[in-house]
Amino acid sequence: MRRVTAFNLFAIVLGIVFLYLPIVILVIYSFNASRLVAVWGGWSTRWYGELAGDAAILDAASISLRVALVAASLATLLGTLAAVALVRFGRFRGRLLFASMIYAPLVMPEVITGLSLLLLFVALAIERGFWTVVIAHTTMAACFVTVIVQSRLVDFDMSLEEAAMDLGAPPLRTFLTVTLPLILPALAAAWMLAFALSLDDLVIASFTTGPGATTLPIRIYSEVRLGVKPEINAVCSIFIAVVCIAVLAASLAAKLTAARGAPTRLRTGDLSRLDAG
């Protein structure tokens, strides 16, 4: 029997407070009227208004969003292909190297990923800018995509694909019409994670960017090094709000698809039981 003790509750409440208090304080202080960050001068949306006129920040935000859009899409494509190869193709030549190249970036410190990519771009004499950041973020995020999609593919009911193939659908069509729709929630989750990782990254982007491609984290970082600023509080609050809404919407969507997907799973379960009989 599970019993919830006072200590359990205490640990959870303290943990949640610890996780959220700094963020809440940051958001509250973004509405501070005073320029001095430490002094509370009443509520105001002054800093949000000033943001709208700050071309450098807006520019950086638009570059970050574009980088994240392209990188997340490329990473989802490459990562899904890699996951399919790892789960479905059994042993193929060079599988060990393939698998280690996928898992290594997951734990590689960003400083090293960034440094090594920069040295590659320099060696190839590629001019650094928007596309080099996209390539770097794609490489970093693809591995996370693979892990997510792979876990979905592993507990995938193969009898559905077999049924499609038995009915004469070629492999590619089976994949596009049966497999893909079923793993779509995992792909969406993976794309979102890749997007968030790209939007968040400071270190790799700092190494691989060039003139004219300053991303939002790089911009924020260069401001933050000089100290706390109310405008930056406002930027961060907008960022947090967007992320929270996106994540909540995604988990809600996941819940809805799960509720809709339940009957399908039941039916395939019946199918396999029929087979066994």
Add this chain to the structure above:
Amino acid sequence: MIDPKSRPAQSSLAKKLVVALPYAWLAVFFLVPFLIVLKISLSQSAIALPPYAPVLDLNAGWRGIAQFFAGLSFDNYRLLGSDPLYLLSYVKSLQIAAFSTLLLLAIGYPIAYGMARMPRRLQALLTVLVVLPFWTSFLIRIYAWMNILQRDGLLNKALLALHVVREPPVWLATDTAIYIGIVYSYLPFMVLPLYAVLEKLDQSLLEAAADLGCPRWKAFWQVTLPLSSPGIVAGVLLCFIPIVGEFVIPDLLGGSRAPMIGQTIWTEFFANKDWPAAAAVAVVLVCLLVTPIVLFQHQAMRSSEQS
């Protein structure tokens, strides 16, 4: 109808493409860059451009390859051994990573344990609550702590108001601030793997222990803790490895006197423009990090053989 002959051909071509695309991408943008780092770390320091020498000249054939190997030098690694700055920042990184991983375990375990004992519905909500901060930017969360920890920040105001201290203590640019930042940022990485294991724990084992007269603390020590060891190992690895190479947290919250290794690479590269030295520091760091992973893999393989 489908032409039966075209099917295998189409499928094997598609199969090849599925493997080849990500394979080629990772080879070009992950493996090759790392080999370049390795090579540059073995090059003579040549500050400013061209960034490094020697370059492998494949057109010169065997003579070129021989020249290439003759040109390699271990000077950068000798520099790492001789300059105490590098050694100190490795030691400091490992020390900070080890201590903060212990802190994370001590703080994360009770949270994960409490979560696993909550009613099912609440568990799902709590998981979302723990994961949500992870989605907001790393940089923003560290910046939030700069707000709190600054000299006239909220922490000092609270401490002064409660008469805990008379003079506002300095938090920023100290190791304490680094620990706070790390524990804050990595807590979800510790809680989630622990929770995943604790949630699946067979409660009847604890009931059996209680029926046999085992006190609760002893049952925790002898049943729960050993059974949750896979979660502990996963959480420790997920935290320890990235913390060693951490750059943003020590750079924004820590002082500049004793940098962590991520900062050292950054400074060598951006400030000193000594690319070969930065590359050598990076290679040694990778070797340091690969060791625990290999040990873990070995352990995991042995335990899966046993069971």
